[in-house]
Amino acid sequence: MSESIAKYPHPGRTRAIKNFLRQFLGYGGAQLGLICLVFFLVMAALPNILVGPLQTAINATGDFLAPPSGDHLLGTDEVGRDVLNLVVHGARISLTIALLATLISLIVGTTVGMTAGYYGGRLDVWLMRLTDFFFVMPSFVLALVITPVVVEVIGRGQEILGFRPSLFVILVVIGMTSWAFVARIVRSQTLSLKERTFIDRARVVGSSNLSIMARHILPNLVPQIAANGALVVAGAIYVETSLSFLGLGDPLQPSWGTLLSLAQRAGAASAGAWWYLGAPGVCVLTVSLSFVLIGNALDDTFNPRRRVIP
């Protein structure tokens, strides 16, 4: 008997997950968001299969600033590159940066917020002042200052973890400036969880602080972290786009922001090349919207009563 008990199954957990999925997918927003997201993830995963290798000025095939046609579904840019090709390759860079930045932001934010909320006292005060500092710090300014320094130190040709230096800096800067939002939410949730009796019980049965945080508080934070994480991704995409638009991106690894910046500089707006500006613009909008939709649906699923108060 004991043998079978030791590795007892988890029918309850599977049922809970099934229930969650059924509820989550019941929201129209979640369906729409997921469909868009899958579409863009496929784009990001298989750019070479879908549209061939990234085009450059050297292997460009089209006319200059040609409008959409059978050959170039989304037209061409000022050096004759296919915009569809650029946008599909841009998806990989944009999404990777946004997701990795979000990961950094969630890890830092959760750690800081949970530690501050759980231990309280002076540690809480100092961690929250630090959070406030990062909260008000503008990403643009930070990125503008740091990027040239890092690029100078490492050199333009080097790569960090497969990213060209300027992209890596953007990634880190977004991560470092968006965690404060997560930390605030996690802290307030931790404060209320800490008052729950099951935390008292965990202490009485001899659990360590670390184990209480890992086994009792963190699992109960997952809904908040997931819902807000989706919103952080949306924000990260915007910030990445803005920073790249300002010229901090890397022309050799173009993201959607870089494309927008190039289009702007090429005078796409005045030349009437709406496809050149529009394609990456619509992508940014769609992806961040789908993350917001998913985030809201997650929030509603985990926390249906929140809907009562708008």
Added chain:
Amino acid sequence: MPDTADILRLESLQVHFPIQGGLFDRVLGRPAGAVRAVDGINLNIGRGEIVALVGESGSGKTTVGRLITKLAQPTGGKMLFEGRDMTSVQGLSALRPYRHRVQMIFQDAYQALNPRHTVFDIVAEPLRSLRLVDNATQLADRVSEALASAGLNPPGDFFARFPHELSGGQRQRVVIAGALAVKPQLIVADEPVSMLDVSIRAQILQVLVELRKKHNMALLFITHDLPVAWLIADRIAVLYLGKLVEIGSADEITFNPRHPYTVALRNATPQIGANAGRAELPALQGEVPSAARVPKGCRFHPRCPVALDRCRQEEPPAIEVGPKHLAACWLADERPCST
């Protein structure tokens, strides 16, 4: 049986929370007050004894439970467990042997169980964190045993369930099983039946009584309900505003209360078929004052129907009014209250 030795002794145990005075008070040099949540409690619990701590909300009864289970630190007095001074022992590893011997049952079982853990994980948690088992088989055996002792049969059926899939009574049994898993010598039960349906209450009380019989486990039963205390306990201690006003055997306190507060408490308790002989003392007026403003003298005097001048000035000591029956009232030995 070494039943003569007390397992737990509280000596003038107190918790005073300082009140942070406003800026004004500090500038004017006004003394900062204190909330006297627990204000000098002397109580001992024998091996295998069930003591009920009875009090209203604001009496400090929950704080006493938290002190004993080391969820709160006293600001004065002493707490001895099996003769060892536990007053200032803190820290996970230093407390591990104590946690092995003293466990707690909570009022709201739903709140006391992590909604994301299975029953198995909940009951296994103390065994894992106190390192009382060597392998998975042993763990599963101990968990089964604890669930069975708490009346959850067959235990295997409950392993994979989540708290929300259980009834109220079953949830409280899981909390009890979690406390039992480590085979403690003392369990602090903080209002364990007050949230349960009437027909379930008796089940849980029966589980607790049987545990004492089987394992000679001592129990501090915190409650606001005098009849429940009478039913389950050997002795009853009555707490008012952070201090014990009366302590004695369950029958003595129920049928021969000597402190006017105990009398008032008994008279206010609704009972079936006991309408006669109630009008001994007029019903109490008002409510328990705040622990931040404990009245001078006897802390019960502003509400006491028989208060004297002396009660307003001097705090009465606990006087022996019968065998093992103490009451902190200037009138306790003069005015025997018959039932």
Added chain:
Amino acid sequence: MTNPSQDKTPLLEVDELAVDYGLKGVSSRAIDCVSFALRAGEAVGLVGESGSGKTTTAMAIAGLLSPNARVSSGEVRYRGNRLPIDDDAAMRPHRWSETSVVFQGAMNALNPVHRILKQIAEPCMLKLRMSRSEATARARELLELVGIPADRGAAYPHELSGGMRQRVMIAMALACRPSIVIGDEPTTALDVITQAQILKLLGELRSQLNLALILITHDLSVVAEACDRVMIMYSGRIVEDGTVAEIFAQPKHPYTRLLIESIPNPASGKKMIRPIPGDPPNLVNRPSGCAFHPRCPSAMAVCATEVPSLDKFGQGHVACHLHRFSQKDRVAAHA
């Protein structure tokens, strides 16, 4: 004691009432075949555990059923006239002016940002069309009536103790001079001494204003002290009703008897615990036949298949097969 054969119609009659709750497309019966009558000035206790339908019954009478509830049969009559309890708009003029409710959680039922005097005056202005000054005067009068000095009316709810807040709730319930007040566990969250004060107040108000009182509680001993009559509910049905004296001295339904025996009673001198096995059923897994049969020590084969009807027995009623079969030979009834 009230005489059942009085010629005037009762104040309130509940006739074969059944209420369903719709939950995610599944409908489940909360109460079934609930019938009773209430006379002016009478205090009736409605006792049951969670899921017994006691609150649903009370909310149906007060016309405060939640939107997912549906009255599937039966009716409620007030002074002989049928109340439109399932029609929100039609019920509006009746609500609060004939039957009002004292809720359990006074802190949740009071608005934290308004002074209590204003909150008591509000129903007077809305329901009785009083002017602001009239309503304020009435509110002060009501505060005094429930034992709060009228000057305390300027306080906010959080400044009052639990007992005082419950008094404010009572004042609000009395605002429109109802003839029936329903107390939904009005003292459950209170300490025993405060509970005794509130019960005393309710008793005084009852005789002073000739109020009929329906006291919903899970605590039989509260009913024993505060009511004339008691109705025991189990799993959506009334299983026994009768006078307090009769029911506590000679409970007829096994559930009532076990319930009384499971309450510690120092007056009985018996330090004995006899728990009722099992859990009270919830709405969706109600047992067949008599809902109590899986927990009943004297269950027979018929109990699992047939729902016992609530039949007259002595001064009250009981719904138990045991008594239907032993009607002629009552000696065996309590064996």
